[in-house]
Amino acid sequence: MKRLLLFGLLWLIAVTTRGRQISGLPPIVNHTKLQHTGGGQTWDVDTDHRGILYFANNEGLLTFNGNTWTLLPVPNHTRLRSVRVDKNGRIYVGAQDDFGYYQADADGVLRYTSLKPLIRSGRKEFADVWNTVLYNGSVYFRSSNNIFCYRDTMVTVYPAPGEWRHLSKTSRGLFAQDARQGLMQLKNGSWQPICKEITAQHMQVCGVLEHENDTLLIGTLKHGFYKLYGGRLIPWKIAADSLFRNIQMSCIKAWEDDQLLIGTSYGGCYILQRSTGHILQRFSVEEGLQHNGVLRIFTDPARNIWLTLDNGIDMVRYNTAIKQLLANNKNYLTTYAARVFNNQLFIGTSDGLFAAPLGAMNNFRPVNQTKGQVWHLSAAGGHLLMGHHEGAFEIKDNTAVPLLRNTGCWLFRPLSRFILAGCYNGLRLIPSDSAVLRSARNVRGLFESLRFLTPENDSVIWASHPYRGVYRIRLERDTILHYTLFTQQHGLPSGYNNSVFRIHDKMIVATQAGAYEFDPLHERFIPSPWLTPVFRNIPLQYMTEDSKGNIWFVSDKMPGVLDFRKNSIVFFPELKGKIVNGFECIYPYNDEHIFIGAEKGMYHINYRNYLQSKEKPVVLISRVIAQADTDSLLFGGYRASSEAAFKAMPNAYAGFHFEYATPIAGQENTLEYSFRLMGFDNTWSDWSSRTEKDYTNLPYGDYTFSVKAKDNLGNISFPASYTFRILPAWYQTIFARIVYGLILLGLAWYAYLFQRKKFTTQQRKYQQQQEQLILQHQLEKEQREKQLISLQNEKLTSEVQFKNKELATSTMYLLQRSKLLFTIKEEILMAIKKIEPSPLHAFKKVLRMFEEAENNEEDWEQFSRHFDEVHNNFLSSLKKQYPDLSTTDLKLCAYLRINLTTKEIAQSLGISVRGVETSRYRLRKKLSIPGEIGLYDFLIGIADVEKN
Incomplete structure (x- = not known):
């Protein structure tokens, strides 16, 4: 079942791509974890006005300046989920449980500022910030439970009605998806529902774009595309709808004038034509991506497409005049030859010959009977010839017709009556004097493998062998040849790696020391008089010319062109090391179609666009x-x-x-x-x-x-x-030079001043000794004064402690006396109650005397007077500050000040322990003491304030 589903999806891709006009695969540059040292997953990307790229990565903020990667972790060392750069260069990022911005200081170093402290209390708990959006002068950060709006140093919080699942903007407004309310739009500072049908159908929005006629185009994770107009959700039915439902859209982005970039969870990235719904191009692992899970799509000002992936970061150099052609969509096929014939492009690969219309060079089909190694393609007299590992063939009606078998054929060169074929074991002649080509004839006399041939005329042929040298071959009676071998002894820089080519109607030998020509007068090779001033002594492996006379070549594994219109050499370093070393192939069909064989597929260069596409670089x-x-x-x-x-x-x-x-x-x-x-x-x-x-x-x-x-x-x-x-x-400063001059002057006077200086030194030494003695005396004096003060303080402390003991003793005495009087009174009362009849009226005077003794104010006056003497008028000061205090309150303050226990205070005041607690509570209220301050500490503080 899975195989059937996969087959169906592949068929659907083929069907939906029939109408595409994009030719070739742009180069894909892979940036791996080993390069940027960040984490595998990269969630978002943006750029600043200077072209520096910023990536939200699992390990932090990644920056890329075109050459160097830098990793900047956020302070809480969590994953970054989103990043946006404003016009002032401030880099806003969303992390886990944090969001803020990076900004460069005066030294060009990025510093992070968290915006989380600006959130009001109660809303500071959140998880990942998945989206960061710049809109209308504000910055919006989306987490699942809140959307935070940062503007003018303030953060406004928009709680989710259910759960925020998406946030994006268009020129028509700011849009968000909520799990309960569906798609919502920010209007007048509040979020208003505009389509609840999204919630009803359990959709997950992955992108909101503008569409024609006030319509929004909405991409969803598993439900394909929808159009939103007037609050109504209308399915956008396209041929690839079921494809996107299965591979799950993760993000969408408008591209060009009528295209969409679609990132998917399992299928890579697609370019979709918006007007027709056709898939124009796909980028996946098969085309060179590191992973098919695309998390975000970004296009930089140079029109490169950046893809942040589940594992890695890839860049599609979409805006390039160099693109890759893949026969049968297989990027492992090495390509050796190309030829345009009858408006069809034929490319020869290591797995046969493939053909495609010149205007749709992505739809290659195999040519029948061509399986195996294809070396060469040539058009001669209305015939398309193929040099193959198994022989020479003519291509007719998408089928290879054999002209030569049992030996491999390298290439073809047309003569007037024959087509010359260089084969594995010598030369062959294919008669071409009729409309139908006949089988090849053998040419006796040389049985070397001849891969490079160029005719001087019908009877003189130049050939080269990579390990022998250069052959000059003379044909006789079309079946016999005579040859002369030229090596290093005949002027060539070496007998190895020489290749012969026809350039501007001249035989040119490409060598490891430049271009050479044959001098017939001296029968030897010399540096080419007209090419050496241009190429000098650079190594040349391949040469050909286009219809305008420009010379295309390969030097040190890098293709280039000698452009006579610009009167300069243009190299293509993008392709260095990618061509087939030793089997180079450049086919310049015209300025818009230059084909270069490569180890992986074939490269197509639109040379006209290549010259126009590059702007002045910025460093x-x-x-x-x-x-x-x-x-x-x-x-x-x-x-x-x-x-x-x-x-x-x-x-x-x-x-x-x-x-x-x-x-x-x-x-x-x-x-x-x-x-x-x-x-x-x-x-x-x-x-x-x-x-x-x-x-x-x-x-x-x-x-x-x-x-x-x-x-x-x-x-x-x-x-x-x-x-x-x-x-x-310091020794190079002007001040140092002045010092040097002063030293010289000082030396001149040194003899005269020596004795005087010695006397001054002795005098200074004596003075220092005296100063030291005076200083020592002062120190001793200060030490004695400190000791005296310390003793006085100790004495005062002892006196206070002694008086406190006296007060405590006096208080205890009064307590004991009060207790004794109270006991005597109680005993008398009990005795009176036992006498019948009760003589209580006879003892009223005595009982009154006991009560007066218990409430003797003279004892309290005496106690308070002694207490104020010991404690610096504590009670007087307390009464002055708090005139509402009663005598009982003052007594309680005094007893607390001398640190009596609650039980002792209860006995002294004649109340219960619970009564003491109640009195303490009332006293705190009268003194207005805060709950965190102890009553004893407060009273001590009053005493200290009074002292000061």
Whole structure:
């Protein structure tokens, strides 16, 4: 069942891609974890105005300046889920349980600021911030339970009615999906439902885009596309609808004028034509992606497509004039030949011949009877010839018709009556004097493998062998040949790796030391008089010319063209190392169709667009480090180097390290750099692909480091500069020189002043001794005074403790007396009650005397007077501050001040222990004491305030 489903999906892809006009696969650049040192999953990406890219990664914020990756973890070391850069260069990020922004300081170093402290209490608990959106001067951060709006140093919180599941913007507004309310729009500061049908159908929105006629186009995870108009949800039925339902859309993005980029969870990225719904192109693991799970799609200003994946980061260089053609969608097939015939493109591969319409070069079909190694394709007299491992063939009606078997055929060269074929074991002639080609004839006399042939005329043929040399072959009676072998002895730089080609009607030998021609007068080879000034002595492996006379060549595994219109050489470093070494093939059909054989597929160059597509590069200084025992980062690269804070470095920093890059993603190998250090070397350096420069042992002074970039078309950037200063050492300063002069003058007077200086020194020494004695005396005096003060303090403390003991004793005495009087009174009362008749009236006077003794105010007056003497008028001060205090309150304060227990206080006041607690509580209220302050501490504090 799974196989049937897979077959059906593949068939659907084939059907929906029939109408596409995109030809070729753009190069895909893989950025792995080993390169950027971040985590596997990357969730979001954005760029600033200078072209630096910022990625929200599991390990933190990843930055890429076109050459160097940098990882910046967030302070709480959680995963980043979203990132957006505003027009001022502030980088807003959403993490787990945090969100905030990075901003470059004066030294170009990114610093993080969390916005979480701005959230009001009660809303600070949240999980991942999945979306960050810049809209209408505000920044919106979406978590599952809240949407946070940051504007003017304030954060507004929008709680989710159910659960926030999506947040995105269009020019028509800001939209969010809620689990209960469906699709909502922010209007007048509040979220208003605009389509609850999304919730009813259990949809998960993955993107909201503008569509025609006030319609929104909505992409969903598992339900395909819908149009939203007037609150109604209308399915958008396209041929690939079931495909996207199965592989699950994860994100969508508008692209070009009438296209959509669609990221999926299991199928990679698709380009969809919006007007027709047809799939135009697909990027998946089969086309070179690292993973089919696309989390976010981003397009940079250079029209590159960035894909953040479940495992890795990939860039599709969509805006490139160089694209890859894959026969049968297999990127492992090596390609050796190409030819346009009857408006069909034929490419020869290691697995046979394939053909496709020239206008739709993605729909290749195999040619029948061509399985195996195809070496060469040639059009001669209305015939398409194929050199194959099994022989020579003519291609008719999508089928190979054999012309030669039992030996492999390398190539074909047309003569007037024959077609010359270079084979594994010599030459063959194919008669071409009729409309129908006949079988090939053998040519006796040379049985070497001849892979390079070029005719001088019908009877003189030049051939080369990679290990023998160059052959000059003369044909006789069309079946016998005579030859002469030319080697290093005849002027060639070497007997190895020579290849013959016909260029501008001349026989040219491509060698490892440049282009050579044959001098018939001296019967030897000489450097080509007209090509050597251009190519000089660069190694050449392959040469051919186009219809306009431009010479296409391969040098050191890199293709290039000598363009006579520009009068210069244009290299294609994008393809360096990708062509088939030893079996190079360049087929320049016209300016818009240049075909180059490669180890994986075939590359197609639109040379006209290639010359027009490149803008002037921009170079950035990405890092400046001052080197000493401990290195110091002077500049971090996240702002313009001309705006960096000026640094004056100590003389110990005599070494400086500069790093620079051009944020043209994917074109790193097409750039070269030149630099200079004004103040040290005022001339520009030679162009080099290096992206860093070190200087050591720089003398003190002012310096300006400048660097500029140049692409392979000769476009040169404006230079970027960084200015700094190295301070002189202390012995190199003007002050030091003045000191040197003073020392010389001092030496002249030294003899005269020696005795006087000696006397002054002795006098100063005596004075210092006296000062030391005086100082020692003062120290001793101060020490004695401190000891005296300490003794006085100890004495006062002892006196206070003694008086406190007396007060406590007196208080206990009064307590005991009160208790005794109370006991006597109780005993008398009990005795009276036992007498019949009761003589209570006779003892009233006595009982009254007991009560007066218990409530004797004179005891309290005496106690309070002694208490104030000991405690600096504590009770008087307390009464003055709190005049509402009663006598009982003052007694309670005094007893607490001398630290009586609750039981003792109860006995003294004649109340119960619970009564004491109640009195303490009432006293706290009268004194207005806060709950966190103890009553005893408060009373001590009153005493301390009074002392002061």
